[in-house]
Amino acid sequence: MDNSQLVAILGDIIYICLVLIAFWGAFCVVVVWRRVASTRFRNEQQQIEFLDQVDAQLARGDYQSIEQLCEGDARAIPQLVHLAVVNRRLEPGKIRRVIGDRFQRDILADMEHRLSWVYTVIKAAPMLGLLGTVLGMIGAFGQLATNEKVDPTGLAEDIHVALYTTAFGLAIAIPLVICTASINVRIRKMEDFVGEGLSRFFESFKIALTQPSREA
16 A cells, blocks of 8 residues: 555545534534523513513412423523522522522533533644645655656645645634634523523512512
């Protein structure tokens, strides 16, 4: 097996690796995007309407209705409101800590885990492309270094591997960089929405807890 054949085989392996990590990166981006979409309210008005319902039920001391309203809702605010109501016997400070821990662990941690894989793909794709470039140039210069007549076709194939692997690596990384930037913006907006919603909820919740219990 000569150098050109070896470079061609290694180039094919690199192409396969690039395709696999491209699909994995795209999969993680889709998962995080859908996760953010399912976690936040579509707009601020929807969140306000939900919190209006919660405030009305808190004013009546109807915690059971709040649990029913939040149960099965995958969005962050309903999940956290449900958790607060279920743990309403705890001290207010401890309730806040429980909710903060749940938000970090069950919602943000999953998104950060997926995004970490996307960042890995962003770094790995150009490096794999660079590896292909190095292999292609090794093959090309290896042919030029021999005393035999250089086959232009073999030389072109080695240079082809050198250029295309780098191009593919960049073609994978650049869109993922743009996607992760967009996702991070959505996550920050979601955190802002959740922060504002929880602040309003805790104000009403604190007042409700000071009222005499009206539960059956």
